[in-house]
Amino acid sequence: MESGTATPANPAQVLGLRRLSLAYQGLEEIPYESILEQRETLEVLDLSYNLLEDVTTIWINKNKISNLPIFVEEICRKFPNIKILSMMNNEAAPSYFNGGTLTQYIDYRLYVISQIPSLEVLDDTEVLEKERVQARKTYRQQRIKDNCKKKR
Numbered sequence: 001m002e003s004g005t006a007t008p009a010n011p012a013q014v015l016g017l018r019r020l021s022l023a024y025q026g027l028e029e030i031p032y033e034s035i036l037e038q039r040e041t042l043e044v045l046d047l048s049y050n051l052l053e054d055v056t057t058i059w060i061n062k063n064k065i066s067n068l069p070i071f072v073e074e075i076c077r078k079f080p081n082i083k084i085l086s087m088m089n090n091e092a093a094p095s096y097f098n099g100g101t102l103t104q105y106i107d108y109r110l111y112v113i114s115q116i117p118s119l120e121v122l123d124d125t126e127v128l129e130k131e132r133v134q135a136r137k138t139y140r141q142q143r144i145k146d147n148c149k150k151k152r
Contacts, residue, residue, distance in 0.1 A: 016040075018042065020042055022045070022046065022047050023047065024050070025050055027050040027052060029052070056082060058085050060085075060086065061090070062090070064090070065090040067092060068092040068111065082118055083119065084121040085119060085121070085122055085123075086121075086123050087122075088124065092108075095123075110135040110138045111139055113135040
């Protein structure tokens with residue numbers, strides 16, 4: 001096991017991890033307690049290839065996410081039925097609170113909504129039907145949705 005990376009049967013046994021893989025563990029629910037024990041150092045969490053059925057909420061506020069297209073593609077691929085996503089205070093989620101303009105914030109919302117049609121709430125705001133319509137006009141839905149279904 002490389003320093004800072006682990007795939008232990010009980011991830012809580014190793015503290016101070018930068019990367020934690022819980023892939024291929026047969027998980028039916030997310031082991032929040034084990035993950036929270038790593039919250040000060042954890043940068044990468046892999047929950048791929050498990051038995052998670054209803055991951056509807058992801059809060060990833062105040063992190064260092066900077067590449068929105070790649071992050072959104074990963075979310076879509078790993079959590080295709082996500083309903084609530086909160087990315088506040090990340091570089092990839094511009095807003096008034098982190099130096100972004102209103103135009104940047106609107107563009108960010110429309111992009112995410114266009115790529116993850118199952119979203120009902122983005123950050124702290126409900127996704128409105130008029131936003132969905134505008135998102136479809138502004139961004140043609142990339143092949144991410146199709147890729148999500150193929151890779152599951």
